[in-house]
Amino acid sequence: xxxxxxxxxxxxxxxxxxxxxxxxxxxxxxxxxxxxxxxxxxxxxxxxxxxxxxxxxxxxxxxxxxxxxxxxxxxxxxxxxxxxxxx
Numbered sequence: 001x002x003x004x005x006x007x008x009x010x011x012x013x014x015x016x017x018x019x020x021x022x023x024x025x026x027x028x029x030x031x032x033x034x035x036x037x038x039x040x041x042x043x044x045x046x047x048x049x050x051x052x053x054x055x056x057x058x059x060x061x062x063x064x065x066x067x068x069x070x071x072x073x074x075x076x077x078x079x080x081x082x083x084x085x086x087x
Contacts, residue, residue: 002036003055005075008062010083016060022053023076025069040072045080061087 007017024033026048032041047065054060066081 002074004034004036006052006078007076008050008052008064008078008080008083010064010080015062015064015080015083015085016052019055020052020060020076021055022051023078024049024051025064025078026050027069034071034076036074038071040070042070043068045069045078049086050078050083059087060085 003019003021004023006020006023008015022035026046027043028046045064045067050062050064052060062083062085064080064083067079069078
């Protein structure tokens with residue numbers, strides 16, 4: 001099964017990167033989820049949780065705000081002004 005290559009960065013540092021099966025984030029028009037094969041997307045990030053499900057089923061949760069996210073070719077990039085892991 002194909003996976004996503006995920007990178008979550010803040011203005012100061014890389015917060016998390018790795019492979020995942022699902023990424024869910026909040027945008028200014030609502031929550032969006034990504035799985036492998038999703039159509040390309042560019043969206044403005046809203047303040048809220050970014051939930052990442054690793055391929056082994058474990059979860060990574062971060063708070064992020066003030067930025068954007070993009071999805072293309074099974075790569076999800078989330079660039080936030082501020083972001084921090086909470087779980």
